[in-house]
Structures are given as C-alpha cells and as structure tokens.
Amino acid sequence: MKSWSLSTRIVSGVLLVVILGLLLLSTAVGGFTRYEVTERLDNSLQEVSERLQAVVTARLHDQAAGSVALLPEVGPRTLAYQVMDGSGHVVLRSQNAPQDPFVRDRQTGFANVPHFRVYMAAPITGKYRVIVGEPTFHRREAVRRAMLISIVPMLVFLPVIWWLVRLIVRRALRPLDRLHDEMRARDSGNLQPIPPLDLPVELISIQSAVNTLLARLETALSTERAFAASAAHELRNPLGALLAQVQMLGRMVPESSDAGRRVDVIAGRTRQLGRTVEKLLQFSRASSGVAFRRDRFDLLAVVHVLVDDLGHNPRDGRSLVLTTNGIGHVFVHGDMDATGILMRNLLENALLHGTSGIPVQVVVRPDGSIDITNDCTALTPDTLSRLTSPFVRGSTAAHGSGLGLTIASNIASQMDAGMQLRSPLVGSTRGLGVSLYFPNPEIVTIPDDT
Numbered sequence: 406m407k408s409w410s411l412s413t414r415i416v417s418g419v420l421l422v423v424i425l426g427l428l429l430l431s432t433a434v435g436g437f438t439r440y441e442v443t444e445r446l447d448n449s450l451q452e453v454s455e456r457l458q459a460v461v462t463a464r465l466h467d468q469a470a471g472s473v474a475l476l477p478e479v480g481p482r483t484l485a486y487q488v489m490d491g492s493g494h495v496v497l498r499s500q501n502a503p504q505d506p507f508v509r510d511r512q513t514g515f516a517n518v519p520h521f522r523v524y525m526a527a528p529i530t531g532k533y534r535v536i537v538g539e540p541t542f543h544r545r546e547a548v549r550r551a552m553l554i555s556i557v558p559m560l561v562f563l564p565v566i567w568w569l570v571r572l573i574v575r576r577a578l579r580p581l582d583r584l585h586d587e588m589r590a591r592d593s594g595n596l597q598p599i600p601p602l603d604l605p606v607e608l609i610s611i612q613s614a615v616n617t618l619l620a621r622l623e624t625a626l627s628t629e630r631a632f633a634a635s636a637a638h639e640l641r642n643p644l645g646a647l648l649a650q651v652q653m654l655g656r657m658v659p660e661s662s663d664a665g666r667r668v669d670v671i672a673g674r675t676r677q678l679g680r681t682v683e684k685l686l687q688f689s690r691a692s693s694g695v696a697f698r699r700d701r702f703d704l705l706a707v708v709h710v711l712v713d714d715l716g717h718n719p720r721d722g723r724s725l726v727l728t729t730n731g732i733g734h735v736f737v738h739g740d741m742d743a744t745g746i747l748m749r750n751l752l753e754n755a756l757l758h759g760t761s762g763i764p765v766q767v768v769v770r771p772d773g774s775i776d777i778t779n780d781c782t783a784l785t786p787d788t789l790s791r792l793t794s795p796f797v798r799g800s801t802a803a804h805g806s807g808l809g810l811t812i813a814s815n816i817a818s819q820m821d822a823g824m825q826l827r828s829p830l831v832g833s834t835r836g837l838g839v840s841l842y843f844p845n846p847e848i849v850t851i852p853d854d855t
Contacts, residue, residue, distance in 0.1 A: 411581075415574050416567075423566055431556045442551045446544055447515060450524045453484060454537035458526035461488050461497075461533050482543035485521065491532035507536045517541075580604045588615060596623045640686070644679045651675055684808040687746055688795070688815075698740040704843065705735045705769060711748050712767060715756060723756045724764040729851075735773045736847035739820040747816040748775075751839055754809040755779035758837070773846030778838040783829035792826060810839075817841065 485502035487495050495506055508516050511534060513527040521538035528534055580602060587599045598616040655668040708727065716725040737744075755765040759779035768776040784792070791797045793814035810826075817824040823842035830836035 412574050412578050415578075416571050419570050419574070420567055423570070424563065427559050427563070431559055434555045434559075435552045438551045438555045439548050442548045443544070446539065446547065447522075447524070450484070450515075450522065450537055450539050451526075454486075454524045454526040454535055457486060457537060458528070458533075458535040461535050482540060482546075484537055484539055486535060486537045489534045489536065496533070502538065507538055580608055584608055584612060591619060640682050644675065644682060648672065648675045648679065684812065687750070687812050688808050698743075699738045700741065701736055701738050702741040702744070703734050704737045704744065704773075704775070704846070705729065705732065707741065707745050707748055708767065708769070708775060711745065711752055715749075715752050723759050723761060725752065725756070725767055726764045727767045727769075729769045730771060731850050732769050732771070732773075732848055733851040734847075734849035735769065735843075736849070737773075737822075737843040738845070739822070739843070743816050743820065747813045747820075747841075750809040750813045751777050751841070754813075755837075755839070757809075771848070773843065773848045775841040776838060777841075778830055778836055780836050783835050784837060789826055789828050793824075813839075 483499075483501055485499050487499075487502050487507060488497035489506055489511075490496050493506060493509070493511065495504065498504070507518050507521060507523045508525065511525070513525050515522065515524050517523075518538070520541055522541055522544055523536050523538040525534060525536045583602050584599070584604060587602065591597075591599075596619050598619055599612055602612070604612055651668060651672045655665065655672065658664040658668060660669075712725050712727045752765070752767070755777050756779070758781050759765050760781060763780040765777065765779045768778075770776055788797075793810050795808060795811045797811075814824055821844050823840075825840045825842070826837070827840075828837045830838050
C-alpha cells in the first residue's frame with residue numbers, strides 16, 4: 406500500500422478549497438468591477454453630453470456644416486463629439502470624430518458604434534443635437550485595469566496563504582509527532598505507559614489505547630517469562646532424574662547384551678529429548694521478548710566463554726577456532742544472557758552440522774561483527790531463505806531440533822542486530838556462514854606489545 410502524509414493531505418485540501426474560493430471570488434469581483442466601471446463611464450459620458458448640449462443650444466447659431474473644432478492634445482483616449490442640425494447633418498465635430506454621424510436615428514440614449522460608445526443628449530431648445538462618444542479602446546483599458554487592481558492582489562497573496570497554511574498545519578501536528586516519537590521508543594523494549602504530552606482531545610484517546618495495549622503486552626510477556634521459567638524447572642528435573650536412572654540401569658546390565666543396547670538407546674533418546682526441551686524453552690523465552698534490555702557489555706567476553714566451553718567438548722572431531730584480529734573488546738548494548746543464548750545456538754548449529762575434522766571458524770572482524778562458518782553441503786537459495794523459520798532444517802543427517810537459527814534470529818531482531826546467512830562460502834562450493842552485526846559497537850584493540 407502506498408504511504409501518504411497527513412500534513413500534506415491537509416495542506417493540499419485546505420489550499421484547494423482556498424484556491425477555488427479565491428477563483429470564485431475573483432470571478433465575482435471581476436464581474437462586479439466591470440459593471441461598476443462601465444456604469445461610471447456611462448454616467449460621465451452622459452454628463453459631458455448633456456452639458457455640451459446646453460452650451461451648443463445657447464451659443465451655436467447658423468454654423469456651417471462640416472466645421473471642425475480643433476482640440477489640443479487629442480489622443481486615442483480623448484472623448485469625441487458631433488453636433489447635428491435638424492436635418493441630421495454634422496455641423497460641428499471634434500477632430501477625432503468621424504465625418505458621418507455616429508448614429509442615424511435621433512433617439513436619446515446610449516448606443517454602441519464601431520470604435521465608440523456614444524450618448525445622444527436630449528434636446529433642450531432649438532434644432533441642434535449633441536452626440537458624445539468615448540473610444541471603446543479607452544473603455545476596455547479602464548475596465549481591464551480596474552479588474553487587475555481588484556484580482557491581482559488576491560492571486561499574488563496565494564504563496565503567502567500556502568506558507569501560512571503549511572506553518573499552521575505543521576504546528577498543529579506537532580503533538581502527533583511527539584506521540585509518534587514516544588510510541589516509537591517503545592520498540593526498544595520500553596513498555597512503560599506513555600506519559601502525559603499535552604495532547605489535543607483527538608489524540609488523547611489514541612494515547613489511552615496505546616497505554617492499554619502496552620499494559621496488556623507487559624502482562625502477556627510477564628506471564629510468558631514466568632511460564633518459561635516454571636517449565637524449565639518442571640521439565641529439566643524429571644528429565645535429569647530419568648537420565649540418571651537410565652545410566653544406573655546401564656551399569657547393572659552387560660553392555661553387549663540386548664538389554665544393554667536398549668538402555669543405550671533409551672539414554673540417547675532421553676538426551677535428545679532434553680536438548681529438544683531446552684531448545685523449546687529457549688524459543689519460548691526468545692518469543693516472549695527476553696532480549697529487550699539494553700545494557701552495555703563486552704560481546705567478545707561472551708564469545709570467549711562459549712568458545713572455551715564448547716571447544717572443550719568436541720563432537721566427533723569437530724572443534725572451534727577463534728580469530729580476534731587484534732581486537733580485545735567489543736562493547737555493545739543489549740541483554741548479555743540473551744546474547745549468550747544467541748551465540749550458543751549459532752556455535753552449536755555450526756558444530757552439529759559441520760564436517761568432522763574441519764573446525765568451525767569464529768572470526769571477529771574489524772567492524773566488530775562476528776562471522777561463524779562451517780563446512781557442509783551448500784544449501785539452495787530456497788532452503789537458505791527459510792532456514793530461520795521454526796523446524797526448518799537443511800539437507801543433513803545430524804539430529805537437530807530445527808530451532809537453533811530461529812532462536813538466534815528472534816533474539817537478534819529484538820536486540821536490533823543484523824544476522825545474515827550465506828551459502829556457499831565465498832571462493833568455495835560448500836559451507837554455511839552466519840554474520841552477526843550489532844549496532845554502534847565500541848571496538849577496543851589490543852596494543853602490539855601486549
């Protein structure tokens with residue numbers, strides 16, 4: 406599913422509404438401005454025409470037809486006028502007025518003619534009529550300028566509106582960011598309730614629901630840990646007692662007899678059952694979140710202890726070889742006991758499925774990662790991808806539980822550590838390698854003179 410941003414969606418929605426509102430408002434303002442400017446210009450045209458009519462009636466007598474009144478500084482925006490006699494001939498006109506009458510009919514009022522908007526004034530006395538025309542170019546220019554003055558400021562203000570909306574939305578979503586940070590911090594094993602954060606009413610219910618979930622999770626994990634500890638005690642003791650009784654029985658019967666062989670089989674099955682129970686308990690502990698603690702400890706010390714412990718009990722000629730590359734300490738943050746379970750499962754898995762006579766290599770790399778390799782038949786990519794799932798085993802004849810790598814993977818995930826499997830090994834057609842990466846390790850090297 407494609408991810409999306411709440412703040413982006415809010416800002417986009419608000420801006421869309423604002424822009425549509427401004428466009429509608431601009432259209433309305435433009436139409437209103439056009440109407441008002443046209444009305445004002447018509448009023449001015451009518452007023453000029455009526456005043457000129459009064460002047461012409463009082464002073465113009467027997468004017469020769471076709472006379473031209475020269476006006477100073479006449480331009481494309483200057484008003485033009487014509488004076489018509491009773492027969493409809495133009496007896497006086499401005500130099501920017503046409504020779505023919507603006508209109509043929511002699512009705513009082515406005516009219517649109519080519520290049521002019523004209524008004525014929527009502528006659529007062531006498532035979533003369535006055536027609537005043539305004540160039541349509543000037544009228545259109547006046548309307549356009551008035552509309553631009555009304556609309557352009559709103560359009561120019563759009564970036565300011567976008568910035569203000571974005572700022573307000575981001576400030577309004579800051580409580581959500583704080584709640585997100587607190588919830589994200591709980592991924593590291595902190596299951597404490599989220600403290601009061603001065604959240605708005607809409608987020609208080611989410612905080613309450615998260616705190617309720619954390620409380621239930623803490624209860625479930627505590628119950629799981631208690632069960633694992635109780636099961637470990639209740640199962641290990643009977644199995645240990647059973648194995649002891651079988652071993653005592655084995656001493657009472659001849660080893661070469663049929664009963665002795667059956668006793669050996671029972672003892673072997675009991676040990677295998679004990680190992681399976683131990684792995685199941687470790688798997689239960691790993692699934693219950695045993696590795697969520699974050700304490701600082703020396704990873705290399707844990708590796709030394711486990712290599713010494715498992716190396717002193719070689720299985721069928723299998724052994725461990727540790728290479729530190731001059732590194733004395735690797736300090737990481739996590740749970741030391743869980744890390745011990747993690748490393749033990751990786752080492753036991755390598756010993757169990759490795760080839761007899763070829764040692765398991767444990768290498769501490771310069772970046773603080775741990776690399777464990779053993780010789781075996783190369784695994785297919787499909788098997789390798791499923792190897793960390795419960796009860797999945799490679800093509801091997803060794804008797805394992807199929808849980809070792811699953812336990813290691815769960816613990817590594819809880820400790821934010823990376824675990825990478827590879828098969829075959831680089832430069833070979835065989836083998837299995839496991840690399841373990843802890844975040845932000847503190848590496849201390851050993852001086853050369855030590």
